[in-house]
Amino acid sequence: MLKRLxxxxxxxxxxxxxxxxxxLSAAVGAGFASAALYAALLEAGQSYAMAGLILSCLxxxxxxxxLLLKSAVGALQDEAHPAPGLTAPHVAHPNGHAATAPSVADAFMAxxxxxxxxxxxxRRAG
Incomplete structure (x- = not known):
């Protein structure tokens, strides 16, 4: 067990x-690409402010x-693997077949x- 852990x-x-x-590699690559794009925009005749604005908008x-991709992938994973607490767990039934656990409201009222x-x-005893 310890070996597996x-x-x-x-x-x-x-x-x-x-x-x-x-x-780290992606950040370094993005930095070099940004610097190259900034230099290319300046060479193309853009002002410093406009080149910076174009780069920041990009x-x-x-x-x-x-962010859109992250939410789409998260939604796909949620459909593939539902959260364990969202469905009622199966419990043993006295008659031998599986039944769902009582709802929270039923358990509270019980x-x-x-x-x-x-x-x-x-009160009766005391």
Whole structure:
């Protein structure tokens, strides 16, 4: 068990390292691409302010696309793997077949009734 846990931790650390390296490489590449685009816009006759505005609009648009992609991928994953707490768990039924657990409201009301019965018993006894 400990070997499996250490192997899983090592694998997770390796994934985190590769993700960090990938992010660092992408940031360096984006920096060089931005500098090259800025220089190209200046050479094309744009002012410094206009070149900066074009570059910032480009990056703002790219980040918006990534956010849209993130939400689309998240929605697809949610459909493929529903959250474990959203459906009623199956419990054993006295007759041998599976039934769904009572709703939260039913469980609450059962607890209130049990508590009231306990209070009545305590009043009678004391």
């Amino acid at each position: 250490t192997s899983k931790a090592r694998r997770s650390a390796r994934r985190a390292l590769f993700a960090a390296l990938c992010g 990056w703002f648009g790219v980040s918006g696309l990534f 607890g209130v009734n049990e508590g009231a019965g306990f209070a009545r018993a305590q």
